[in-house]
Amino acid sequence: MFLRWFLSVFLNAVALIAVAQLFDSFHLEEFGAALLASFILSILNVIVKPILIIFTLPITVISLGLFLFVINAITLMITQGVMGSSFVINGFGTAIIAAVVISILNLLLNQLVKDATR
Numbered sequence: 001m002f003l004r005w006f007l008s009v010f011l012n013a014v015a016l017i018a019v020a021q022l023f024d025s026f027h028l029e030e031f032g033a034a035l036l037a038s039f040i041l042s043i044l045n046v047i048v049k050p051i052l053i054i055f056t057l058p059i060t061v062i063s064l065g066l067f068l069f070v071i072n073a074i075t076l077m078i079t080q081g082v083m084g085s086s087f088v089i090n091g092f093g094t095a096i097i098a099a100v101v102i103s104i105l106n107l108l109l110n111q112l113v114k115d116a117t118r
Contacts, residue, residue, distance in 0.1 A: 012038040015105035025090035072099035
């Protein structure tokens with residue numbers, strides 16, 4: 001279980017680095033910062049994200065789940081606030097687009113790893 005969690009954190013860090021390469025307004029200093037950001041995101045996804053989902057349940061249902069990307073962007077912005085200058089996102093719009101791209105990349109990377117381990 002710990003190995004699966006660590007692999008998930010590592011793959012999320014890879015996705016964060018890829019997004020940092022795609023967007024000029026999304027900056028990560030190095031891979032170590034991406035690993036730390038991924039670790040903080042995993043903690044926020046366990047603690048903060050369920051609370052946000054419960055508070056925003058009506059709008060999430062009305063938007064057919066698309067509001068979850070906004071919640072992911074909020075957790076990205078919180079992570080940026082915790083990390084300081086080693087992780088910078090310029091604007092909430094960038095955070096929303098980055099959340100969508102990170103979700104897609106995580107899906108693809110996890111599928112590739114799952115297929116490779118079988």
